Amino acid sequence: MNSIHWFARLKILLRGDPEQMFAELLRSDRRAMIDYCLIICVGCGLYGFTVGIWRAPVQSLYTALKFPLLIFLTAAGNGLLNGMLAQVLGSGLSFRQTFLAVLMSFAIAAVILGGLSPVTLLVVLNAPPLGSDRNVTGHSVVLLTHVFLIAYAGILANRHLLRLLTRSSGGYGQARRILLSWLAGNLLLGSQLAWVLRPFFGSPRLAVQFFRHDPLRGNFYEAVGHALIRVFF
């Protein structure tokens, strides 16, 4: 079978036509996997750069490296589990196809975030800097912008993935169950990996580092729990 150019592959992802995406999945050649990985590297790398730049230029380089790394580690770490869930829930997809489908959805989010990175860069460059009186406003606006855009990209990517799963499994209900099971696994592992790989944004009160001194100490859920206790009690 003829291989598709990476740009045509990118268009297929963005348009989200389930038939074309399913054909991609059936082909599942090595070239496709490499292309999706490159798309994730570039898209998430560009966006990661704009995430870290408000804190410091060095932090932006660290985040540009760590953001794609987080995606790959999440996809790889859950690869086996996602493949099993897909088969148990009747998606009709092999382990390789499941991994490719997850990579496709991450690639969609990466393209959207990469395309929006000039916008976030503008926001960051116009945010009051750390040393100014209005740094709290700057921090909040930049943080909210990133939360909104990452959520938007994630929702779109999962909508396209749902369409693909509906096509492959033959039913919407089944596709939804598979997607939810994948999302639960990815959220569980992804949030902990993000905790281990912190800092991404970079706290204004802490030093700029690639990893914190004790990256494996504690976990994401404990930190959220402690934060909630501090707020309410």
Add this chain to the structure above:
Amino acid sequence: MNIPPNPPKPPPVLSSRRQLVFEPMTGDLTPALLLETLLKRPGQIIYDLFHARKAALLAWLFVLGILGVSLYGVVVGAQAGREQIMIAPAKLGLAAFLSMLICLPSLYIFTALDGIDAEIRGISGSLFAAVCLCAILLVGFAPVAWIFSQSTDSVLFMGTLHLVFWAIGIRFGLRLIEAMSRFLGGHSTSHLKVWSAIFILVCLQMMTALRPIITTSATFFPVEKKFFLVQWWDCLTGTVDKGN
């Protein structure tokens, strides 16, 4: 029996938003024809951008868009007078250019998300056409803005008036982007609506980043970084520093 002749067919209606006629442009491409077509038959511009693929059309749309915005900038700067008559057009032209540059990648991605398979060249042309249409309308508003700028010293009032004129212009410009989506068979415009909101926010922030545009300042660029909402609030409450 005499058979009555067939009555002539009425000309197609071109004015309605839903009935934009997408057909080739007629005549040689000149700036005057381009501006007239953009106002009266924008469907022809969209058609030529994706079918005729003339580089000159793209270039003219870009140049006329930046020139039009800069021309309006002369009126914006006229209130303060002196060097601001030169600075305001330069800043507004730069703001239009940078806003297009920042939003072009996301426009391409968001059109693809709406199910459209289009070339980046045509998408760029549509964005240039949208800004150009906005610029033409701003030039049309320029005499009105100038009259007001000469009769008031209130920066707040003039700022609001310029924003209202710009909002009207950009509304028509963004309709052109929607028309492009329909022309290319997009199944929805929901993502383009999100992009339109992003483009508007980028333009507003860009104007804040390059302030002051209406009043004079000791420095070309502002010394303090601000978001546009904070800047507007400071203007409303009168806490804005001179030159910021």
